[in-house]
Amino acid sequence: MNTLDAIYQRRSVRHFDPKVKLAVGEERTLLEAAIQSPTCYNIQHWRFVIIRDTQVRKQLRENFGYNQSQFTDASLLILLTADTKAWQKQPERYYANVPAQVRPALVGMIAPYFDSKPWLERDEAHRSLGIAAQTLMLAAKELDYDSCAMMGFDHDKVAELVQLPADHVVGPFIAIGKALAAAHAKPGQLPLKELVFENTFAPELA
Structure with missing residues (x-):
């Protein structure tokens, strides 16, 4: 499947077949x-928490997750979190494969960007979680599986x-598995003319 096909075919599935298991190696491929x-x-501050325990999944569904069946029925349930202080923790690790002569300069740019900006730490964490x-x-x-992002x-x-x-910080759960039934048609996308601007929001300055 090419990337555009995957983008257009991906849907948020809310009812998974609980009998389906990921094949050996597929979980690692996804991660x-x-x-x-x-x-x-390149601080790679995401941290992925895989929820396997069936009792924990049941607790999530019944007590904390508004009885959403994805919590118990998905083949793979991953909580996305991010370390907001990853920029402070041995940042040279993030440039292990770059030439040694340029590594100090790259590492040296990290602290000035984040230092004393807790709002930026959090914003960057959530931006990264969304992309991941x-x-x-x-x-x-x-891999021919369905998914759902859950907040x-x-x-x-x-x-x-x-x-x-x-x-x-806590981000979304990502539930992955096989849908019990085909997803409904998309409810509708806004036209690009409502969403895309050139240079500025002010039409007289565009």
């Missing part, structure tokens, strides 16, 4: 694809459940 996603200064989520879902489509849950309770470190 390896997800970590190809870009991040600011879409990469993961498109990779799933390539409808009690974030504080889920953070407590997974023992989220204090310097991390």
Whole structure:
């Protein structure tokens, strides 16, 4: 499947076949694809929490997830989180493969960008999680699986459940599996003329 086909065919599936299991190696393929996603200064601050325990999944569904069946029925359930302080943690790791003579300059640009800007740490974390989520879902489509990004849950309770470190943020769950039935038709996309602007929002200056 080419990338455009995957983009147009990917749908948010809410009812998965609980009997379907991922083939050996497919989970790793999906995760390896997800970590190809870009991040600011290559700090790779996503952290993926795979929820396998059936009792934990049941608790998520019944207590924290508004009884959404994806929590229990998806073949793979991944909570996307991000380390907002990853920029401080051995940042030279992020440039291990670049020439040694340029590495210090690249590493040196990270701290001035993030330092004393907690809002930017959080914004960049969520930007990166959004990109990784879409990469993961498109990779799933390539492997002929369906997916759903889920934000409808009690974030504080889920953070407590997974023992989220204090310097991390919670992003979406990504549920992956096989749909029990074909997805409904898309409800409708706004026309590009409502969404695309040239140079400025002010028409008299465009």
